Amino acid sequence: MKNHKEKTLTDRIIETVVYRRTRIEKFFILLIVFSLFCLPMVEINYDLTEYLPVSTETKQGIDLMEREFGYPGTARVLIRDVSVYEAKIYKNRIEQIDGVDTVSWADTAGEIYVSNDFLEAQDLDDYYKDGYAVMDIQFVEGDSSLRTDAAIEKIRALVGDRGAYSGPALDSKMLKENLANEIGRVLIFSIVMILLILAATTTSWFEPLLFMLTMGVAILINMGSNIIFGRISFLSYCVAAVLQLAVAMDYSIFLLHTFTAEKARGLGTEEAMENALHLAVGSIVSSAITTVVGFVALALMQFTIGRDIGFVLAKGILCSLVTVLFLMPALIIRWHRFVERSQHRPLIPPLDGFAKGLFKVRHFFAAFCIILIVPAFVAQNMNHFVFGGAAVGAGEGTQLHADKAETDALFGEKNLVLAILPNSSSVTEKRLADELEDLPFVKSVTSLSSVLPDGIPESFLPSGLTTQLHTGQYARMLIFLSTPVETDFTFECLDTVRETVHRYYPQDTYIIGSTPAAQDIKSTITGDYTEVNLISMLGVALVILCSFRSITMTIVVMVPIEVAILFNMALPYVYGNNLIFLGYLMVSSMQLGATVDYSILLTNNYMNCRAAVSDKKAAAIRAISQSALSIMTSGIILTVCGYGLYYLTSITAAADLGRLIGRGAVFSMILVLTLLPMLLTIFDKAIFRDRAFFERLLRIGGRLPARDVADKNAGQRELVTTLQNRSGSADGSEESKEESK
Template sequence: MEKNRSFFDKFVHFVVFKGKLIESVFLVGTIICAACFPFVKVNYDLSKYLPQFAQTKQALDVMEDEFGYPGMARIMVKNVSLQEAKRIRSKISDLEGVDVVIGPDLTTDVYMGASFANEGLSDMTSLDSFSMNNYYRDGNALMDVIFKKGDDNPLTRSGIEDIYRIVGKDRGCFAGSAISSKEREESITHEITIAIGMALVIIWLILALTTTSWMEPFLFILIMIIAIILNMGSNLMFGTISFFTFSTAAILQLAVSMDYSIFLLHTFTAIKKTGVEIHKAMEMAVKESCSSILASGATTIVGFIVIAFMRFTIGRDVGFVLTKGILCSLATVLFLMPTLILHFDHIIEKTAHRPFVPTFDRFAKLMNQLRKPVFIIAILLAVPCYFGQNMNAFYYGDDAIGAGPGTRVYEDTRKINEVFGKSNMIIGIVPNGSVVTERQLTDALEDLDFVNYAISMSGTVPRGIPESFLPDKVSKQLRSSRYARFLISMNTVQESQYAFDCSQKLEKVIREFYPDHAYVIGMTPTTIDIRDILTDDYNKVSNLSLAGVALVVLVTFQAILVPILVIIPIEVAIYLNMTLPYVMGDSMVYIGYIIVSCLQLGATIDYSILMTNNYLGFRKTMNNTDSAMAAISKSTLSILTSGGILTVVGYLLYFTSSIQAISQVGRLVGRGALLSMILVLSLLPALLSLFDKQIQKQQERSIRRKERRRLNYTKVRGTLKGGDVNE
């Protein structure tokens, strides 16, 4: 008897009867991953995810080799004299992590006697590029700071802390990419902790209402916490993950994989009620629910893994971590949960309570009555929404991940712009050559109406003074052994069509003087590259996601029409979800647009699969109308539980995160789950009922194919056995 058992039977038997060993393995793994988690680094710089072929990526590599990879900040000091502003700027210039500081005293020598040769670029007092009004107005002094290292480098972070101390947080306004990066890092962990804590409480309440034991929600949440720790700690294998992944992975994993444990426990409870011994009941429950759990996990994994095919490699970061999270959840549910259910079975029974949620028979009748209007509305909305989603106003770059309204960085940026206007720092790098050409380029850049100033070595050094006369402190800031650096301030925001146009005009001017090996670096050029790459990524990722999920559904139902009907409500929900920002006049983060489109399909297609399975099951004994109502009644609680959790988690991210990209993704996830629930419960039964004849024909053909394969297999097996006997 033991020899005839299949590998799957042996696997299930091992899971049920080797609980102590499995618990020990998961305990050790959880402890190790919890210890590893603090060592996982988080990156906040979107430019790090540009592919190598992008011009900005190549420019950043050159600049990092020649001059370092600078972070930038903009500081306004209030109620300050020119003399005090010079002292403050001088102190900032002397900080270890600071490269260049441009301030108001560059427009006038407040002491009339600074030694040019003994000062750095920050103290050169003969720059014709500036006017007093650019950097000093009504007792407010403005300073542009360029750091030696990147925005998220520890040396830059230390420099910012020193600047806070020198200026005084109450006296200054602080903006720029380096400031935003630092504030994001400090707020993100706090905000995600709050979001997860609130999510656990609300999810417990949802589960308490939809289950029949007070213990069950605690067990579900425990399983998910273990899976999340395993996933987040094992990210150490990647070394560094993006801020986007760090912010969303845990809470999305919690939301989308809660179903797996619910499937298993409810199947076990139903079997146990028939009087089967609990270990035998658990074996039967694992066997019965395993296919549903794996099918559900497969659709979600497909939705996540295709994100990794983005050329903008933050997609690979997000896709791999979320996919690994689903695998951790599947492993935890299929291996660890059976033994925990057996351990706590007596507590589950003792804490049982009556069902709080009534039946959904009346709701099913209402949905059946509304099926025709819903079908017509869906047809009318589908095409406009498909085109409308591409008409949104999108953000692509650093503005997309910047602090939102109400945060200090946002308000400080607004105050600085009100007093001094906008400043968008661009860095140009050109090959060393003619000093005359460099000076001509500097003049040409300053003639552009959108340029506040342009600083170069040749354009800055007073005529008649050779560069070799200057100390290294001065020359190294604008010239290396191979390249010269230009510091250019544009009077634009970092991300707008006008900023893009200005950046491209500026680059065109530079290439007129230096056709080869010239580079333009800054938030705006970076955003242009990100935009061009992401818009191409969307079509590829969206099509792959749709094809992958359709293939999983096709394998599940083994019919062509059913996968199409299953996907339609989810796709309409996605189109509607992505069109609403355009209708409401909101802007959208393009990264979130891509990721949520795939996530919503992968995470909510299960609702359609569940409804369709129930419909086909009832259709064996009922007509199409009664089957549709019965399927709605049976499916609603599960769909509301799963969809309600995803909706709550999404909106918690929306309300708790100060980072616009995270907040918007949360809103899209929450609203998308809600729309998917509504359309699956209303539109899908109408589609199944409308195409019932075609579905039944395909089901019959599928049954005949299975029967033929079974008969062929039986014949082959019989032939082989006969051959063995003859031998």
């Protein structure tokens, strides 16, 4: 044992973890209680426009509209099997519901200054046809308000089975209802599947329970500690727990298997844990840092939902790291007898033959990548992206999606765009409204000047109507487009509307709505893509460079993951699927941060094997054998959790993120096990030359004494035994012969 003066800070921390473990357990119990207390107070935000930069027109316009007019929620209701006058009765009754501000229908203007005979005679195709009536509802409060939710329930109770409901307020309500039910279902599915996977890949029936308990504590602490942000986005809430569970599981597996290997050497429980922490802490911390770097890069996005998701996920990894390094040792020491008593024979045989087979087909996979890399790059750049709120709404198969499709089929799509204008001239406002109504893609325009008949003063109108359309300084104009919310054609139509409005009002005008928001999100997030990807790549590369001290090895380690990301992002174009650009950007960083550990593990094993085996091909095969089970366990867990999110949630954005993450894990797993070993053997000499050069530089700079190099190599060789125990492979006779060579 080292005396006190020779002990490093790491030594003292490890001693505290091992010998003061009861205090640590009590501290974590307090953290759990605190997290349970804070969890209900973490608000969830469903409005993507809140994450736009303040410099965008949409963000400025929304802030202005909230101050002047409020920011009401909207919905669209289709009523089946009604006459015109039954529809009018429904409209009047809906208007009386608490939380409903106005209901726009065919009689909205008529009941002010024309008779019902006019209503019967006018063209009603936009509002009523073949026994169907459609109405646009504006609520007093916003789309995600509890008062708006209550009003929607009352409308449903009033209209009953006759109704079909759609619109932003319904999307928001669906998100809130489904988050509570579906995310719990996804977590339960993920936990069950992970337990089954771990039961098959470990050698103790109790180990999976210990892993899940550790990760459960880490997830709970992360979710409760989100109170520091005040509120988080619904996307963070959707994916954080599942991704934390899938990505950070390796840390606990590595620590327990290192402890088991030390116990197998005949050491006492506490001494074995001390040694295990010394051996494992470097690898676990390095692995966590690469993942955190990938997530934190998202925080640099101008579209600040990246900061929201990046910080929540990075904090989740740090919570997992702290829980594994501080709490899990106490749990292992407390329950190690259960681990030992529940030991069983490995269910998966040694993977030596599998490793040799993979290495034999390495040229096939290399040729496959070379042939497809250019088409994949082209396909990736030809993806059709969606950007705005339409990208996160109800997916196919939901009632909300079916209701919207039915309404749009009967009455066409109705896309609301709002213009906030200076309240300077009713004449100018009327001329603008008339010109906009003449545009072929404009369904209707509502403004105070267009509602008010000539010669009638504004004071004659109900105050509820005037305050919705005019204040002392600003006027609001409702422009309904007969276009989808988000297509290239819609963006062209919006540009025409914007140009028309600016001709009449060159200054202090704002165009807002779902389509303007999508357009602003598109311009913001497209600019983020290159910057975020470059920073995440450079950040991860720097961590790898510091770990391996070889530029060549850093490039080799990252190539399989970058190729896997490229293939993953090319497939949506091949399948003809729309791709959420936010997911495209996030998953690129997530896949890099979460799966680069596979490359690091195999490369580390290869370097350790090369210290014992002079034949680089034999070292590569042995590295595959030692790494395959760990990589496949982690990759399969991430794949199952990703696809679980895809199949078990109706929230489009979360489902698409899940599919991208799950598919990306498959590509990363395959390419690390096939392409990386070949690259390591090809660049073997360059790697060792780089490492020797870096070590000479560090010795010259006094940072790395020669004896430390020897100590580090000895530690790496000691780690080989741990990794072999983790992978379940034992040295065969052929490997012994290769070592003797």
